[in-house]
Amino acid sequence: MERNGQMGLIGENFESGLLGRLREDEYESRSGSDNFDGGSGDDLDAGDDQPRSKKKKYHRHTPQQIQELENFYKECPHPDEKQRSDLSKKLGLEIKQVKFWFQNRRTQMKTQMERHENMILRQDNDKLRAENSLMKDAMANPICSNCGGPAIPGQISMEEHQIRIENARLKEELARVCNLSNKFLGRPLSALAPMSMHTQNSGLEFGMGRNGVVGPNNFNMSLPMGFDMGDGVMGTPPPYPGSRTPMGMMGSDAQQERSMLHELAFAAMDELIKMSQPDSALWIKGSDGTKEVLNHDEYARIGSPFNDPKPTGFVTEASRETGQLFISSAALVEIMHEADRWSEMFPCMIARAQTLDVISNGMDGSRNGSIQVMQAEIQLPSPLVPVRQYTFLRYCKQHAEGVWVVVDVSIDINRNSANGNPFMGCKRLPSGCILQDMPNGCCNITWVDHSQYDESVVHQNFRPLVNSGTAFGAHRWIATLERQCESLAILMSAVPTEDATAISPAGKKSTLKLAQRMSDYFLSGICPSSACKWDVLHMGNMGDHDMKIMSRKHMDGPGECIVLSASTSVWMPVSRQRVFDFLIETRMRGEWDALSNSGTTQEMVHIAKGQALGNSVSILRVSNADGNGNEANMLYLQDSWTDSTGSMIVYSPVSLQSLNMVMGGGDSSFVALLPSGFSILPDGHSNSNNIGGGSSDGSGNFGGDNDNSGCLLSVGVQMLLKNLQAGKMTKETVDTVNTLIAGTIQKVKDALGVA
Numbered sequence: 001m002e003r004n005g006q007m008g009l010i011g012e013n014f015e016s017g018l019l020g021r022l023r024e025d026e027y028e029s030r031s032g033s034d035n036f037d038g039g040s041g042d043d044l045d046a047g048d049d050q051p052r053s054k055k056k057k058y059h060r061h062t063p064q065q066i067q068e069l070e071n072f073y074k075e076c077p078h079p080d081e082k083q084r085s086d087l088s089k090k091l092g093l094e095i096k097q098v099k100f101w102f103q104n105r106r107t108q109m110k111t112q113m114e115r116h117e118n119m120i121l122r123q124d125n126d127k128l129r130a131e132n133s134l135m136k137d138a139m140a141n142p143i144c145s146n147c148g149g150p151a152i153p154g155q156i157s158m159e160e161h162q163i164r165i166e167n168a169r170l171k172e173e174l175a176r177v178c179n180l181s182n183k184f185l186g187r188p189l190s191a192l193a194p195m196s197m198h199t200q201n202s203g204l205e206f207g208m209g210r211n212g213v214v215g216p217n218n219f220n221m222s223l224p225m226g227f228d229m230g231d232g233v234m235g236t237p238p239p240y241p242g243s244r245t246p247m248g249m250m251g252s253d254a255q256q257e258r259s260m261l262h263e264l265a266f267a268a269m270d271e272l273i274k275m276s277q278p279d280s281a282l283w284i285k286g287s288d289g290t291k292e293v294l295n296h297d298e299y300a301r302i303g304s305p306f307n308d309p310k311p312t313g314f315v316t317e318a319s320r321e322t323g324q325l326f327i328s329s330a331a332l333v334e335i336m337h338e339a340d341r342w343s344e345m346f347p348c349m350i351a352r353a354q355t356l357d358v359i360s361n362g363m364d365g366s367r368n369g370s371i372q373v374m375q376a377e378i379q380l381p382s383p384l385v386p387v388r389q390y391t392f393l394r395y396c397k398q399h400a401e402g403v404w405v406v407v408d409v410s411i412d413i414n415r416n417s418a419n420g421n422p423f424m425g426c427k428r429l430p431s432g433c434i435l436q437d438m439p440n441g442c443c444n445i446t447w448v449d450h451s452q453y454d455e456s457v458v459h460q461n462f463r464p465l466v467n468s469g470t471a472f473g474a475h476r477w478i479a480t481l482e483r484q485c486e487s488l489a490i491l492m493s494a495v496p497t498e499d500a501t502a503i504s505p506a507g508k509k510s511t512l513k514l515a516q517r518m519s520d521y522f523l524s525g526i527c528p529s530s531a532c533k534w535d536v537l538h539m540g541n542m543g544d545h546d547m548k549i550m551s552r553k554h555m556d557g558p559g560e561c562i563v564l565s566a567s568t569s570v571w572m573p574v575s576r577q578r579v580f581d582f583l584i585e586t587r588m589r590g591e592w593d594a595l596s597n598s599g600t601t602q603e604m605v606h607i608a609k610g611q612a613l614g615n616s617v618s619i620l621r622v623s624n625a626d627g628n629g630n631e632a633n634m635l636y637l638q639d640s641w642t643d644s645t646g647s648m649i650v651y652s653p654v655s656l657q658s659l660n661m662v663m664g665g666g667d668s669s670f671v672a673l674l675p676s677g678f679s680i681l682p683d684g685h686s687n688s689n690n691i692g693g694g695s696s697d698g699s700g701n702f703g704g705d706n707d708n709s710g711c712l713l714s715v716g717v718q719m720l721l722k723n724l725q726a727g728k729m730t731k732e733t734v735d736t737v738n739t740l741i742a743g744t745i746q747k748v749k750d751a752l753g754v755a
Contacts, residue, residue: 061101065091069098073105074279119273119399123266126369126397130262261359265371265395267305268409268430274302275320276434276446283320291468291475294318294450306409306429314427314452319469322446323478326485329404329435329443333367333396336406339374346480347516348641348648351377351387351529359393368398373411377423379527380471381648381679382714383548383567384459386424387529388451388472402437425454433477445481447474459546461571461712464684471681476645483643487609506665508607514668515617515639515650522650522675525550525565526716534565537734547741549734554720563674566737567716570745574752576680576711580647582751583678584614584640589622592747594740595634595653596622604635605663615641619659620651635659637673650677679714713748715741 061069068091076083084098091098275282282299283292294316300307310316325332335341339353353376362370371393378388392408399405410428429450436444449469458466465471491512503511524532526548534550547568554563572579582588590598605619620636637659638651652675662668717740721733749755 059097061093065093069101069105073102077102077106077109115400122399123269123397127262127266130259134259258359261371261393264409264411265393265407268393268407269395269397269405271304271306271430272405272407272432272448273434275430275448275450292320310452311425311427311454313454313456314425315455315467316450316452317467317469317473318448318450319473319475320446320448321474321478322444323482324438325443325445325481326441326489327443328441329402329437332435332443333404333406336394337367337370337372337396339376345484346477347484348381348519348523349378349476349480351379351523351527352531353377356391362396366398367396367404370396374408377529377531378472379523379529380462380466380681381523381526381646382462382569382681382712383526383716384546384569385462385466385471385527386457387527388426388453389423389530390426390428392428402443404435405432406435407432424457427452445478447478449474449477459569461569461683465682465712466684468684470645470684479643479645483610483615483641486611487615490608490610503605503607503663504665507663510662510665510668511605511607511619511637512609512617514662514671514673515637517668518637518652518673518675519639519648519650521673521718522677522716525675525718526567526679526714547738549737562721563718564721564733564737565716565718566734566741567714568741568745569712569714571683571710572713572749572752573710573754575709576647576682576713578752579678579680579711579713579748580614580642580649582748583649583680586620588751589620591751592744593622594744599623609641612642614647619654646682647680648677650675652676674718674720676717678716681712681714683710683712685709713745715744717741 069087072079072083072087079087079098079102081095084095084102087093088095088098274280282295282302284295285291286293296316332345335345339355343350343353353374356373356375359371359373360369362368373391374394375389375391378390390408390410392410394406394408396404396406407430408428409430410426429452431449431451433448434446438444449472451472453466455463455466462471470476491509521532525534528534528550532552534552537549537551547566550565551562552565554561583592586601586603589601590596599622602621602623603618604621607617609615609617618636618638618640620638622634622636635654635656636651637654638649640649641647652673654671654673658671662671717737719737
């Protein structure tokens with residue numbers, strides 16, 4: 001792939017507006033970057049008398065010229081003749097070229113505003129359609145205004161009629177009691193679900209208030225009982241993988257519930273579009289001058305229906321990021337509607353996802369207008385940060401040709417994290433992405449992430465990282481998506497070779513699949529989710545580090561075995577680029593790998609997953625001598641990646657027979673894995689968030705940082721314990737694992753010159 005050429009093309013065609021750039025045939029100058037050499041509007045009109053065989057000559061502005069013109073446009077969209085003359089001299093352009101650039105830019109902005117207004121009108125039309133559908137349903141099933149029963153012609157007994165009237169009167173009285181309780185107790189009670197006062201976990205709580213739903217029309221009504229979320233509500237995770245649990249309508253107010261879900265989806269979509277607008281007053285530059293942070297005063301001023309008081313102990317996290325992807329918007333939308341494919345698209349980030357219910361399948365056989373309820377567990381590769389579990393409503397809408405918007409919003413709040421629940425208490429405010437196709441087959445993406453979470457469960461060392469939005473925010477979503485799209489593009493563009501020693505495409509695919517399963521196993525051992533059951537061992541004081549020790553049963557042959565997982569995270573006063581370069585350097589492996597016994601390491605197979613150095617899957621051979629002087633070989637499968645949000649290195653010993661089978665294209669699901677590895681994350685300070693292209697100097701010297709940046713290093717080890725008495729492990733075994741991890745960290749520090 002010609003990455004530099006592709007990214008240059010993306011940069012020249014990129015438009016940061018919500019609806020993006022217009023079609024090429026609507027403009028003779030593309031996004032202000034193409035102009036005719038020395039041509040003007042009058043010249044072009046006069047040119048009608050000239051022979052048509054003469055080709056038009058285009059002039060392509062440089063990125064620097066475009067940037068200067070854009071900066072000036074923000075200050076003055078209508079420059080006078082003197083200003084245009086100064087710009088032409090400064091940028092080396094003709095005055096006519098500057099004039100035409102500003103004309104085209106103003107035309108673009110006007111058309112974008114018109115499209116935005118049309119988009120709002122379409123959304124209002126969708127609301128009216130939904131209300132019309134509800135009215136039709138109500139007309140098809142009329143209800144008596146006196147008793148609330150069905151208005152069906154026919155004879156009913158006087159006694160039944162009196163009972164219905166009394167029932168209606170009691171409902172009105174209950175409604176008045178609920179209004180009084182709302183005034184004096186400060187919380188609403190459901191007038192349609194009195195059982196919710198006695199059953200704590202009944203009903204569905206929208207993540208917009210305590211128990212109420214506030215829609216875009218400023219109505220406030222609590223949701224009646226009827227949604228049986230079953231598994232996963234209020235901190236009780238459903239079995240995994242398990243079958244899909246439908247949201248059954250238990251009450252007689254199904255139409256009202258569906259209407260409220262639609263209102264929630266429309267309100268969330270409105271807010272996401274507002275927060276994604278470029279140059280919006282809702283976003284301001286952070287202290288580092290690069291990242292955008294939410295302007296909470298402006299957010300409060302717009303009167304968002306989601307701006308309710310935070311639960312006690314919760315803090316707000318908001319971020320916005322843009323990027324370009326090697327995928328079409330329709331393909332990505334399709335992926336986001338299938339839980340398994342969505343998880344695969346965000347490896348190392350989504351621990352588990354499933355669809356709980358489908359409210360609407362969309363219109364005309366497409367995903368346009370689809371609404372579904374999903375649950376996901378989002379992880380950060382560290383044992384000191386709990387997994388975030390969301391149950392949310394996902395609404396997808398196509399606003400124009402090639403322009404899609406996908407929004408998520410929580411519909412329940414996990415409040416039991418402090419009472420033994422392993423998940424982080426969190427609430428997802430309207431978040432999601434805006435996708436816009438580009439002429440070159442790629443798409444622009446704007447991602448907004450807005451959440452509230454319980455900060456008390458996050459370790460002190462990780463709070464700056466989580467608060468900055470790098471851990472779970474928009475920047476990480478886009479960085480992960482860009483890395484995965486690049487990896488898939490490289491895999492699909494692989495050209496078959498006649499070299500008999502080269503790995504086949506089928507073998508490459510099987511090896512990559514095995515490497516991803518290895519990384520998933522590794523992550524499950526350092527940040528456990530409901531996808532893999534671990535028993536946490538409480539062993540008391542484990543030394544200077546906050547060590548997490550877990551175990552799970554593993555059947556291997558006739559006897560019962562236990563897989564032991566141990567992990568910890570420490571702060572390192574060096575950049576994560578230096579740590580990553582040191583750990584992936586094959587020549588330096590003997591400095592920290594206890595199993596290599598200071599032997600030599602050789603890379604036998606290398607499968608690239610990206611353009612960045614270190615984004616690859618490798619098969620390593622470690623040669624060392626045993627006590628008798630005999631040469632012994634050990635084979636490792638290693639998966640490593642790095643981007644602007646973090647780095648990871650995972651490896652596992654694998655038998656030669658298994659590797660030969662996998663590289664031949666065989667099934668990799670039966671290969672036994674015991675992964676160990678490292679994750680390297682920024683520490684949340686601005687000078688450590690970006691990873692550069694530095695590496696060792698070729699002599700094995702990894703010292704000498706030019707700044708005071710630091711990183712957070714997590715180490716995880718899994719091992720199989722056999723022949724245990726009564727299936728239990730001793731404290732000596734745990735101490736051995738603790739010593740192994742502590743020794744590995746110390747060896748890394750010594751090699752990097754850290755005291």
